[in-house]
Amino acid sequence: xxxxxxxxxxxxxxxxxxxxxxxxxxxxxxxxxxxxxxxxxxxxxxxxxxxxxxxxxxxxxxxxxxxxxxxxxxxxxxxxxxxxxxxxxxxxxxxxxxxxxxxxxxxxxxxxxxxxxxxxxxxxxxxxxxxxxxxxxxxxxxxxxxxxxxxxxxxxxxxxxxxxxxxxxxxxxxxxxxxxxxxxxxxxxxxxxxxxxxxxxxxxxxxxxxxxxxxxxxxxxxxxxxxxxxxxxx
Amino acid sequence: xxxxxxxxxxxxxxxxxxxxxxxxxxxxxxxxxxxxxxxxxxxxxxxxxxxxxxxxxxxxxxxxxxxxxxxxxxxxxxxxxxxxxxxxxxxxxxxxxxxxxxxxxxxxxxxxxxxxxxxxxxxxxxxxxxxxxxxxxxxxxxxxxxxxxxxxxxxxxxxxxxxxxxxxxxxxxxxxxxxxxxxxxxxxxxxxxxxxxxxxxxxxxxxxxxxxxxxxxxxxxxxxxxxxxxxxxx
DNA sequence: ATGCCGCCATGACTATGGTCAAGAGTACGG
DNA sequence: CCGTACTCTTGACCATAGTCATGGCGGCAT
Numbered sequence: 001x002x003x004x005x006x007x008x009x010x011x012x013x014x015x016x017x018x019x020x021x022x023x024x025x026x027x028x029x030x031x032x033x034x035x036x037x038x039x040x041x042x043x044x045x046x047x048x049x050x051x052x053x054x055x056x057x058x059x060x061x062x063x064x065x066x067x068x069x070x071x072x073x074x075x076x077x078x079x080x081x082x083x084x085x086x087x088x089x090x091x092x093x094x095x096x097x098x099x100x101x102x103x104x105x106x107x108x109x110x111x112x113x114x115x116x117x118x119x120x121x122x123x124x125x126x127x128x129x130x131x132x133x134x135x136x137x138x139x140x141x142x143x144x145x146x147x148x149x150x151x152x153x154x155x156x157x158x159x160x161x162x163x164x165x166x167x168x169x170x171x172x173x174x175x176x177x178x179x180x181x182x183x184x185x186x187x188x189x190x191x192x193x194x195x196x197x198x199x200x201x202x203x204x205x206x207x208x209x210x211x212x213x214x215x216x217x218x219x220x221x222x223x224x225x226x227x228x229x230x231x232x233x234x
Numbered sequence: 235x236x237x238x239x240x241x242x243x244x245x246x247x248x249x250x251x252x253x254x255x256x257x258x259x260x261x262x263x264x265x266x267x268x269x270x271x272x273x274x275x276x277x278x279x280x281x282x283x284x285x286x287x288x289x290x291x292x293x294x295x296x297x298x299x300x301x302x303x304x305x306x307x308x309x310x311x312x313x314x315x316x317x318x319x320x321x322x323x324x325x326x327x328x329x330x331x332x333x334x335x336x337x338x339x340x341x342x343x344x345x346x347x348x349x350x351x352x353x354x355x356x357x358x359x360x361x362x363x364x365x366x367x368x369x370x371x372x373x374x375x376x377x378x379x380x381x382x383x384x385x386x387x388x389x390x391x392x393x394x395x396x397x398x399x400x401x402x403x404x405x406x407x408x409x410x411x412x413x414x415x416x417x418x419x420x421x422x423x424x425x426x427x428x429x430x431x432x433x434x435x436x437x438x439x440x441x442x443x444x445x446x447x448x449x450x451x452x453x454x455x456x457x458x459x460x461x462x463x464x465x466x467x468x
Numbered sequence: 469a470t471g472c473c474g475c476c477a478t479g480a481c482t483a484t485g486g487t488c489a490a491g492a493g494t495a496c497g498g
Numbered sequence: 499c500c501g502t503a504c505t506c507t508t509g510a511c512c513a514t515a516g517t518c519a520t521g522g523c524g525g526c527a528t
Contacts, residue, residue, distance in 0.1 A: 125362075136373065421485070424506090
């Protein structure tokens with residue numbers, strides 16, 4: 001893919017498109033673009049942050065390795081999403097590691113550039129804050145899910161987010177492999193398998209990397225209702 | 235407590251003290267100060283945010299009520315800490331509710347004021363981003379803990395954060411009641427009790443709201459080691 | 469085609485944590 | 499000094515999820 005195509009995607013990314021037009025070109029011309037293979041590291045936890053990253057293609061996961069060796073997936077970013085804004089501007093170290101989980105194209109914006117632009121235009125600060133807030137919000141949602149829902153309910157919500165429809169039947173493609181989905185949802189692959197099994201009672205069937213949902217509303221109910229109720233329904 | 239004392243604490247808060255001096259007085263003079271009783275609501279999830287909040291005394295919890303009725307504690311703030319920065323500046327709705335969990339004094343800064351100050355001085359934007367990043371970081375840590383550690387290990391880390399010492403024995407005071415500690419750590423009060431029980435093997439004893447740690451390093455090991463190891467040691 | 473390998477599902481077993489119920493200890497107010 | 503209310507602890511029981519081991523299925527290369 002050529003750089004021009006990359007720049008087009010970049011212009012559409014959530015972070016960039018909220019910026020004033022005349023800064024965008026400066027920014028794109030000073031950014032760097034790079035390809036990553038599946039499994040390749042983008043940055044490591046505790047490295048000093050001096051760039052903001054925008055996913056142009058593929059998938060990138062942020063994760064932490066606990067001292068006991070287990071990995072906690074913090075988030076997974078798709079095309080058009082950006083990460084590292086707050087850290088880079090503060091100039092501290094990354095609290096997480098980042099890795100491409102499929103072949104990926106990533107744009108890197110030097111934070112020094114952003115800082116200087118920010119000094120001449122406070123609107124940029126607001127844009128960055130907005131995008132940081134989005135991450136904050138999604139972490140809060142994850143916390144709520146982990147603390148207040150069972151595994152099967154988290155899987156249900158995950159499927160609901162993929163299917164952009166209010167009611168009726170729906171078929172969605174699982175965006176990445178099940179090991180990663182499981183990690184993202186805070187469980188082991190085996191548990192994910194079993195969770196899928198339970199969702200059969202809510203009209204969900206899994207084939208390969210496709211999920212067929214009989215009725216979105218039924219699934220939504222399953223995700224929100226007290227888990228106790230699902231026992232009685234077998 | 236008089237307003238002057240409140241302002242002194244406010245000047246020492248993480249958010250305010252990083253601001254340029256000449257803005258601080260403007261800010262303090264236009265902020266409002268309020269007392270909250272234990273259990274009183276400060277704001278509700280989905281309310282529109284137009285203020286930033288700074289805890290001057292007491293404790294404030296942020297939490298979400300899931301559709302199934304269960305509560306997930308997102309964070310607990312102490313004197314000197316602030317919250318709501320990113321939301322207020324973006325002008326969207328709060329993703330969480332806030333409630334005083336002890337009698338508390340809270341300062342409220344209108345976000346309109348911050349926005350206008352930010353326009354004349356980008357340094358303010360940086361300060362706010364820094365403080366937002368701190369929240370982001372703490373949410374990431376919580377996620378890691380929930381996903382990669384057992385209950386007892388999370389309790390161990392909680393105690394370690396309270397005790398500001400590198401090694402040797404240590405006695406800490408539990409800052410708020412056990413129901414809230416349990417919520418903050420993603421478990422029920424009964425499980426917290428049992429987790430304390432397990433920590434006996436790591437040299438921790440609980441009396442009232444005091445925790446006596448025989449050896450900080452031993453506790454740290456307990457928190458970081460694979461949980462499997464703790465079985466063999468009874 | 470054949471065989472290998474990665475991914476996923478399933479089963480058996482175990483630990484962890486939630487739920488319900490009962491009881492101990494403490495604090496507060498009469 | 500007592501009773502009441504509250505917080506916390508404990509026990510029993512069970513659902514949920516992690517671990518380990520096995521086996522199926524599909525893709526890929528020889």
